[in-house]
Amino acid sequence: MMRELIEELFLPALKGECACLGSDDSAVLSLAEFSGGRLALTTDTYVVSPVFFPGGNIGDLAVNGTVNDLSMAGARPLYLTAGFVVEEGFPVADLAKILDSMKKAADRADVMIVAGDTKVVEHGKADGIFINTAGAGMVPAGLDITARGLKPGDVLIVSGTIGDHGMAVLSKREGLDFESDIKSDSAPLNGLVADMIAAGDINALRDPTRGGLASTLVEFASESGVGIVIDESSLPVREPVRGACEILGLDPLYVANEGKLVASVPRAAAKTVLAAMRKNAVGRESTIIGEVVAEPAGKVLMKTIIGGTRLVDMLSGEQLPRIC
Amino acid sequence: MKHVDEYRDSALARVLVDGIRQVADRPFKFMEVCGSHTVAIFKSGIRDLLPRNISLISGPGCPVCVTSVEDIDKAAAIAGMDGVVLATFGDMVRVPGSRVSLQKAKADGADVRVVYSPFDALKLAQSDPSRKVVFLAAGFETTSPAVAATLGRAIEAGVKNFLLLSVHKTIPGAMRALLDTPELGLDGFICPGHVSTIIGTAPYRFIADEYRRAAVVSGFEPLDILQSTLMLIEQIREGRPSVEIQYRRAVSEEGNPVARGVLGRYFEASDANWRGIGVIPGSGLKLKTEYAAYDAERVLDIKIGESRETRGCICGMVLKGIKNPPECRLFGKACTPETPVGACMVSFEGSCAAYYKYGAR
Structure with a gap:
């Protein structure tokens, strides 16, 4: 059988x-080249x-x-x-x-x-x-990209809309079935990364999967010992994803992605890297969402849409639809 | 997004904040009773925008947070019984009891299921008639009518193995208890929006009539809350305490009589034990005697030892608005969202969780 x-x-x-x-x-492979x-x-x-x-x-x-x-x-x-x-x-x-x-x-x-x-x-x-x-x-020789590479003065770029994968899966989960045209963003990012590396310096990269963009940014800030300030109005979220999140009381910042990356790029390289990303099919909606600052180290702050400021924290446990 | 973006407009927010600044000629202290308001206030950064002499303090309007230790102990005891399934909403499983949370009880072998709706608990009962399914029903007037409707459905369908452990609470009684707490010194309430869609405004009238305090039923978007704050200040400055509705697009004076009718068919007022606050007369809902066959407390032989609240946790004072979460010595140290000691840290809508998550530390 x-x-x-x-x-x-x-x-x-x-x-x-x-x-x-x-x-x-065993597969026996040559790495000579x-x-x-x-x-x-x-x-x-x-x-x-x-x-x-x-x-x-x-x-x-x-x-x-x-x-x-x-x-x-x-x-x-x-x-x-x-x-x-x-x-x-x-x-x-x-x-x-x-x-x-x-x-x-x-x-x-x-x-x-x-x-x-x-x-x-x-x-x-x-x-x-x-x-x-x-x-x-x-x-490749000479390339060193880690999640610890953020430097004050960098700008943060996300490669497209957030929350699509998590909400697509949730929309079909038993007990929560809802009608929507939300699709997972599951996609390979190696082509996009190759284009980015060719275009300019990259200090850090990570794909915000489970825990969403917020968790990745908090990891970035704490592992690099820097502060991050993002602008709520610049976060790309598709309308149906926003709508479903509003109804269920979830925050798209914490919803999983499977075909997106966040990059920390020196300000001088941002323009060329962003342009290269937008030329790639999986990075067409790339956009700058914030910047890296020296203080407060280890923290992520968000300028809210109405002009306030608040902390963005790591998600603890799973986001649950609210009671009321 | 239509019906959302209009209420998050930054230019209009500035106009409202300027308006508040102009009229706020003395310190004002308002309580947002509802947990969803607390979250909206933190999430949108409203506290950061308001002038320093306006304080918004969080109230007891998070159903998970106010569930007493004793009620969690009862639920855990039920979950451990043979042939019994305990179903409840997600957050409830993490609330600490005297000895265990429901999550811990589940890890120890009790059958605890998380459901998204009371109807799912009923379906669970229908799918396995050999076991009793007890729904631990927590929540305020927003959700209790749906539980009542579910019970109605169960009775119609002749389901005999569906029981309720009602730890429902009603909001106005708690607000009176808060007004009777002299050290609080409230000027008024941001009244809960969703609860008011059901109960209307009549149950709040005593706030203005007896206590001469301001009350505004508010929506949950940033502009709703800013406008409600301005309306509260104006009521006081103009010496006309009353109950006004800011959240007109959802709330009417009469509320939802149909939902209240369904609720009143199965439930009646009872005394309720609020975590950290104690028993507030008439602030709970229990099943009427004729529905005793569906009441877990009357059908099952529930034995619990003496219930005790966690030492050092000041949830009670936080729920009453007397202390802010960072004043608790456990806050952010022994008590975090990962390892909550008090109920206010468990629920996403709890004051401690909101303070912790959004950085007012």
Whole structure:
């Protein structure tokens, strides 16, 4: 059964030009052409519920998420591995759809899935399907991008609208089903990052996934020991996302994204980097949202729409729809 | 976004703030009773814009925060019973009881489910008739009619395994208790907007008639709150304390008689124990005797030990507006949103959580 599943479903779906995804126990890859660079490695496990949501599914999410984690270190993503935990009774047709979208996402991001593993567990021991992807990429020599690189005087750029992914998933969650045309923004960001690096200096990059933009900014401020001031009126949020957040009492600043990044860029480079971002399809709506200041160190402040100022804090726990 | 952006216009906000500055010739102290107002005030940075002599203090209008330790203890005891499921709204599971929160009770094996609506709790009961589903119903007049309607639905459908543990509270009684707290020295109330859509303005009249204090029912957008503040100051300066409605687009004098009718069919007023404040006569809702078969307190044999509030926590004084959260020695240290000690830190709408989250530390 397992052998059939692998031979008839997984291998044909995921196998690309790489000859290594097959019966050998390890993929053996050459990194000779990247001499002088550094290897970036990452791993992440995806457990989204529901598995299919407007704009994507757990498969492309698992590819894009790991591609993006590599990209945020300035690495060029090269190879992924994929591990599957599938609950007994999970529809084979759904599995095929997920594998197909993984292959498409890998092709889009120009990475290869070179090794995989599948386990089927008893009904009730998993929630449909869990996917782990690990990724390897190369950081070109001389490039050093971390979340600790913010410097006072930098400007902060976000690569598009916030909150789309989290609200798309929430809109289909059991018990909260609501009609909307909100789609997940799940997308690979390596192409965008390459364009940015070519355009000018980047001091820090991060993709604001779980916990949203607010959590990323707070991490930026505390890890770099700087202050951040953002302007509420400059935050890009799509109308349906704003509307759904208003109704549910959620703050788009804390809602997850899966195809966006925040960059801290020296003011002198901001114009050229922003222009390069806007030329890329996934960065068309890039915009400046604030700046890095020396004080108060470790804090994120927001100028509100009506002209007040308040602190932006990390989200604790999950945002819950309000009682009244 | 239409119907939202108009109420967040920065130019109009400046006009209102200037207006307040011009008339505020002495210190004024107003309480926003409702937790949603507290959050809106912090989130929009209103406190930062108002002149220093206007203080807005947070009141007891967060249903999660005012749920007593004893009621959480009862819910935890129910959740631990065989063949019983306890369902409630998300925030409630984190409120500390004497010994455990519902979250901890769940981790210890009790069956606690988070639902988004009382109807979901009823569905849970219908899907498994072999178990009793107890809905821990917290909330003010905004949500209690929906719970009453759910009970109506359960009775119609002949569902026998759906029970309510009502810890509902009503707002006006608490406001009277606050006016009777002399050290508070309030000039008036920003009255809750959503509660007022149900109860209208009549229940607030005593504020102006008996206590000669100002009252304005306010909306939740920044301009609503600024305009309400201006209206409160003008009432006082002109010596005409009254109950005015700023939130005209949602609230009428008569409120919602249909919702009150549904509520009154199943519930009647009872004394209620407010966390940190104590028992306020007539400020709760319990099921009428003819619906005793749906009342968890009458159907189940609930045994709890002596309930005690956490030592060092000043939630009671915070809920009454006597102290600000940063005056508590636990605030931001032992008590944070990650590890809440007091209920005001649990709910997103609690005063302590708002102070912590939006930086008034």
